[in-house]
Amino acid sequence: MKRLLPTWASLLLFLLFMTQGIIAQKKTMSWTTSSKEAREIAGKGAAHMMNIEFAQAYQQFERALELDPDFTVVLTLMANLSNGETKKKYVERAFASAKNKTEGEQLFVKLVTPENKQADNQKLWADLYNMFPDGSFIGFFYTITRPTPEEQFAAAQEYHKKFPDVAPIHNILGYMYLQVKKDNATAKQHFEKYVELYPTGCNPYDSFGEFYFITGDMVNAEKYYRLALEKYPFNTSSIEKLNEIKIAKSKAKAD
Structure with missing residues (x-):
């Protein structure tokens, strides 16, 4: 066994070197x-x-x-x-x-x-993504600038596989399932995950409020819009939607 130790040690060092090499080869853009x-x-x-x-x-x-x-x-x-x-x-x-x-x-x-033009920037994001496929920022904007909903959805799924814990991709997928795929159950799962991954942010609560607003649950819509304003009191979309809910309540009482 003693004679095997140098061999295993050499192998371990080789694997460590190879792993470091792979990490070093990750393609991300410099922010000089x-x-x-x-x-x-x-x-x-x-x-x-x-x-x-x-x-x-x-x-x-x-x-x-x-x-x-x-x-x-x-x-x-x-x-x-x-x-x-x-x-x-x-x-x-x-x-x-x-x-x-x-x-x-x-x-x-x-x-x-x-x-x-829009097409110029779509191509630029694609070129950037081809150069830096391992960057979460570049990959995100590549995803949301694809020319068609089908391409956006495919890119979003691929991004989610690469970066499952990057919170905003769940916002994108939530809206895609809600508005394009008409799959409210899966949309809700993504909005829940968005809140879970980014609980200190304003937008997860605003988006979840929007989910409930669109699906007709005004009680939960109001709840989440208010939670969004607790995180950032100047969030225009939450303020506007709460006003809409308030007006709807007033009309309902009048009727």
Whole structure:
């Protein structure tokens, strides 16, 4: 047995080396920045963006840019979230900042090219996904920008297999099953999972409220819209839906 030990040790080291090599080969896009803190803050902003929490995303991205004004990915996302002259300035800054960045970042910034049509950006997301198939952020936006509902559904299922614990994919699948597949039971399971994975967020409760609103359960709809506002009091969609429910209640009493 003693003579076998070096062989097993060598094999173990070889397997460890191979595993590290596989991990190192994961294809994700660089988020080049001079500030580690800016990268962490940008990650929080990106998560908000994936969860349709755009105001919170904007705030996080502003903080990241205070730490690194030339953060290409964040400048691009800020351009995407902005309008008018503010958008124009972010677009200019994003392109200027990308000149010495990675190939992926130089492709990413093209998403805010002013002349782009929807089809242009769909192709750009596809190109980015082909370059970086292991990135959860790139993969998510590739999924939701597919040209047809069928392609979106197929991409969402594939994404869910890769990243089952990325909360916002359950939001996407929930709505797909609710509105496209007309499968309320499966839709509900995804909205439940969305809340489970992201209990501190506003959008999971807003989406679950929308599920109940669409399926006619106004008691639970009101409950979840109120829970959404507990997480973020300025959530417009929850406020508007609660007003609709209030008006409907008043009409019902009047009748």
